Amino acid sequence: MLPKGANLQKIRDGKRTYAITPHLPGGFIKPEVMQKYVDVTKKYGGTMKLTSAQRIMITGLKAEDIEDIWQELGMQPALGYANCVRSVKICPGIAFCKRGKQDSIKLGLELDKRYIKKEMPSRIKLGVSGCPNSCSEAVIKDIGVIGTDDGWDVYVGGSAGSHPRLADKLIEGLNYDDTLRLVDIIMLYYQKHADIERIGQFIERIGFEKFKADVLAEFYGQVSAVTEPKVPQSEAGEKIVPVPGGLTEGTLVFGDPITADSVISDIIRVYPQTIPVFRSFGMGCLGCPSSTGEAVSKAAEIHGLDLPELLAALNKVVPANN
Template identity: 90%
Template sequence: MLPKGANLQKIREGKRTYAITPHLPGGFIKPEVMQKYVDVSKKYGGIMKLTSAQRIMITGLKAEDIEAIWEDLGMQPALGFANCVRSVKICPGNAFCKRGKQDSIKLGLELDKRYIKKEMPSRIKLGVSACPNSCAESYVKDVGVIGTDAGWDIYVGGSAGAHPRLADKLIEGLNYDDTLRIIEIVMRYYQKHADIERIGQFIDRIGWEKFKTDILAEFYGEKSAVVEPKVPQTEAGEKIVPLPGGLTEGSLVFGDAITADSVISDIIRVYPQTVPVFRSFGMGCLGCPSSAGEPVTQAAEIHGLNLKELLAALNKVVPANK
């Protein structure tokens, strides 16, 4: 079990070190809070690291110290689901930048308040940039917002990582309230219809025209074009079927046993019922780009797990092995 509010960082010679990353909306921090970070890092031998999500991570920590560290910081552990809204990156906006077209801080903090740590089919990142320079990397975020003289342009489906994808422009020139409204529609649609896949993967699977048509139909108050997909069943009536789409770099097919060489993304695509098993072993980030080409043996090694125990647990829920 992971220490509460911590992530496993390294395993060296059998010794594990952990990191905590308290939530800092927009990357704003008061001097007295920063001082607590410094004091805790010194006391417990940690290293402070600025992250790409505008937070401060303290790494190199021991499991037995984690609870005391949160107490010393005077903060509640950063809780949330592995597959959730991970970050809302915000540029300085027109409050601090001469090139800013819109108030990215106001919009970004509101999005952070509404969505941070909210459970999603996969990990989700948002970016709010006050001008087309996109300093918050909005073009490679799952939901990106970019300010112009005419208002906010909305982009969806971007991602970096092992399988980078530029976001598609959904709509442009929105005011503040309409921007919040269409993002809410995107989030609900994604939650309802996606598998364990990033928004970009989801769009590529169902098609951009369908995604855009359905979102804009609800935004403009028209009749929704969403067609509920039929869930195929096995001969026994079970709804255990391969999931369509998603990143895949392996060759696993329905009916195969899961082996040490089976790729994580293939396993959850073909056998979605294995998701709770992975999570019970502390492997929650199943939407992570790394899982696309990562075999079970490598994942077990990285997470410090017993490979035989993990494989046995996974194959217990595979129909062919019942």
């Protein structure tokens, strides 16, 4: 079991080290809180790391120290669902930047307040940029918002990782309230219709035309005229036809046993009943970029798991093997 609020970072000579990453909305931190970080890091022999999500990670920690560290920081463990809204990256906007066109801090902090750690079909990252320079990398976020002279432009489906994708522009020129309302509609639509897939993969599967039509129809109070696209269905023994931007790089089909070479995302797409098994082994982030091309053997090695034990548990819930 993972220590509460920690992530496994490294296994070296059989010894495991962990990291904690307290939530810092927008990357803003008071001097007295920063001092706590410094004192605790020194005391427990850790290292501080500035992350790309505007947080401060303390890494190189021992499992038995994690609970005391949270207490000494005076913080609750940064808990959430494995697949959830991970971060809202915010640029300085008009508050601190001469090029800012919109108040990215106000909008970003409100989005953080509404959505951070909320459960989703897969991980979600948001970016809020106060001008088209897009210092918060909005176009490679699942939902990105960019300020212009005319208001907020909203983008969807961006991601980095092993399958990078630039986001599609959904709408432009929204005011503050309408932007929040549209983001809420996007989130609800994604939660209702997506598989264990990033928003970009979801869009590639159903088509951007349908995604845009459905979301904007809800936004404008209309009825979408775009019909559901035909998606290949998988039945016993039938080969799955890959779709653009799909989750898997593997070849697993229904009825196949799970082997050391089976790709993680392939397994959970074909056998979703394996999700609780993965989670019971501490492998909760099943929608991360690594899962799209990582075999079970590699994942077991990274997490320090016994491969035969993991494969046996996975195959136990596969219908063909029962």
